[in-house]
Amino acid sequence: MTDFEHGTFENLLELMKKLRAPGGCPWDAEQTLDSLRRYILEESHELVEAIEGGLPLDVCEECGDLLLQVVFVSEIASERGWFGMEDVTRAICKKLVSRHPHVFSDVVVSDASEVSRNWEKIKSGERKKREADSSAMAGIPRGLPALLRAYRMQERAAKRGFDWEAGDIESVRAKVIEELDEFRAEVVSADEAAMKEEFGDMLFAMANLARHMGIDPESALQDASGKFAKRFREVERQAAKRGVEMETLDLEGLDAMWRIAKDKIKGGRTDV
Numbered sequence: 001m002t003d004f005e006h007g008t009f010e011n012l013l014e015l016m017k018k019l020r021a022p023g024g025c026p027w028d029a030e031q032t033l034d035s036l037r038r039y040i041l042e043e044s045h046e047l048v049e050a051i052e053g054g055l056p057l058d059v060c061e062e063c064g065d066l067l068l069q070v071v072f073v074s075e076i077a078s079e080r081g082w083f084g085m086e087d088v089t090r091a092i093c094k095k096l097v098s099r100h101p102h103v104f105s106d107v108v109v110s111d112a113s114e115v116s117r118n119w120e121k122i123k124s125g126e127r128k129k130r131e132a133d134s135s136a137m138a139g140i141p142r143g144l145p146a147l148l149r150a151y152r153m154q155e156r157a158a159k160r161g162f163d164w165e166a167g168d169i170e171s172v173r174a175k176v177i178e179e180l181d182e183f184r185a186e187v188v189s190a191d192e193a194a195m196k197e198e199f200g201d202m203l204f205a206m207a208n209l210a211r212h213m214g215i216d217p218e219s220a221l222q223d224a225s226g227k228f229a230k231r232f233r234e235v236e237r238q239a240a241k242r243g244v245e246m247e248t249l250d251l252e253g254l255d256a257m258w259r260i261a262k263d264k265i266k267g268g269r270t271d272v
Contacts, residue, residue: 136157
């Protein structure tokens with residue numbers, strides 16, 4: 001066992017320094033902040049999938065892979081004289097203390113939703129102090145999946161009071177129907193740009209309905225996509241078993257196989 005394999009956080013930091021140093025790993029040495037972006041995204045998604053899979057060892061491994069990317073970024077930043085890992089940990093500790101006044105100060109909260117509202121107020125105040133964008137919309141990454149980004153925007157707006165009353169599902173549902181009708185009108189007009197805009201508005205309204213009903217729209221769509229993929233694979237299996245090409249079947253024949261697939265594959269977890 002090398003000294004690095006003891007597995008402490010300090011070991012990880014020193015290991016990264018060695019990999020980047022002369023005589024270390026050529027691949028690690030040539031990486032930049034820009035080149036690491038794809039790996040950060042990939043490792044984030046792999047950790048989420050491991051959590052969904054529910055296997056502790058897989059979750060542990062993917063936590064390490066994502067942590068490596070944070071250490072990698074920190075080491076490159078340190079080489080440039082920007083900041084080091086200690087600055088990163090110090091900053092997040094300071095942030096956690098300042099954003100939990102109900103734990104580290106005398107602020108009293110009644111529930112988790114009040115904690116969340118206070119968090120956003122404190123966050124906005126921090127932005128104002130450093131003369132950054134203090135809008136409730138600030139800090140929501142453009143690179144988030146579109147449904148998740150819409151969901152986060154709606155959450156932020158709601159914390160500023162821009163929302164329907166809690167429990168008023170009918171008003172939110174009516175908004176979805178309104179957007180659907182506007183989309184239908186643009187379909188009739190055949191204006192492609194207007195159709196795209198109204199379709200986006202309809203999806204945004206659907207995400208808001210999901211939020212009011214306590215549903216994560218991103219997760220719901222991922223599950224629906226996974227379910228579709230499993231059922232489609234079953235249709236492909238049926239076609240292969242019959243010795244026919246799917247492309248040669250009419251809609252009635254395909255629909256019959258789809259109904260069989262639906263009967264075989266119900267709801268629940270649908271990972272593909």
